[in-house]
Amino acid sequence: MSEQQDWEEQDSSEFIELGEYFVPERQVQMDVVTSLIPEPQNPAEFLDLCCGQGRLSEALLKAFPQATVVGLDLSRTMLDTARRELSAYESRFRTEQFDLAGKDWRTRDEAPAAVVSSLAIHHLDGDGKRELFRDVFAMLRPGGVLVIADLIQPVGERGVALARRMWNEAVKAQSLVGTGGTEPYEKFHALEWSCYEYPDDLDKPSPLFDQLGWLRDAGFSEVDLYWMKAGHAVYGGVKPGE
Structure with a gap:
């Protein structure tokens, strides 16, 4: 079974309505993510994994006028909302339906300059995260970055x-x-939204130190934690340049 199949379209509708309240300092998190991406010297493509309604994608489009953003999500509701809300960006934003745990989307015609994700990676188990980090490292262009905003699992x-x-x-x-x-x-x-209060099979957050180690093992440099609050963290690394 897909790691995301327990997420239903009703969940998407609820998050679109309530995400502003449910995500601690959502705007701060997006600002941190965009601040960690180097300004492309030429046209570049960014991937937003599990883009949802497109809030982080829009932040990237505003911050990097030379960039195009591909928003990937499993949910039709999320993709339809993102296309509608970001229609003013025309060809600079496009969407793809995907399964985060799948492999078909991990080979790209163009090596992305950045891969970002917000509140999605925790749906993969530890092995799935390790594999994802390796595959993202392989697909990124030299000097590209992976920046993740997600839930982490406290160790005690x-x-x-x-x-x-x-x-x-x-x-x-x-x-x-x-x-x-x-x-x-x-x-x-x-809605029992907090995995720290209402654990379920959909949420599989991993300890932060484990994930930082997996990023280093995948080949990333400058691996670091950039921001953290209430079990939500922004972390990532850089693919060394040629």
Whole structure:
């Protein structure tokens, strides 16, 4: 079974509606991701793995006028929304339906200058993450970067408790700022969104230190953690240049 098949179109609709409240400091995370991508010296292609409604893709398109972005996702709802919301970028943005765990999309006609992903890699188990990192390293152009914004697994119960509490606090605060009430926060719990509070088979976050090691093993240099809050982290590395 695909690593993503337990994700349903209703999940996509709920995330499109509520993602602004459910993701801690979503704009900050996108700003961090875009800041870690070198300015291309010529036209370049970026891949956004599991692009969702296209928020990170749009941030890339705004930050890098020479770049085109390919948004990949399994969900038809997500892809339709991304195409509609980013239609003003015309040929600079296109979509592909894919399975993150599949292999067919990992061979590209053009080597991407950057591969990014937000809240998707944690759907792969440890072996799947290691394989993905190796395959992304192989497809990137020299000097290209992989930047991931995702959930990580704390290694002890104290870390899990802290991530759970901080995620709850972030969602409640963002709900109050965005709506003046707690309805999005209540939906966060009704939908059992937090894997630290409601573990399920869909979410398979791995410890951060393991993932940094897998990135180094794949060949990446400058492997680092760039930002972290409430169990959400931005990390990645660079493919050395020729």
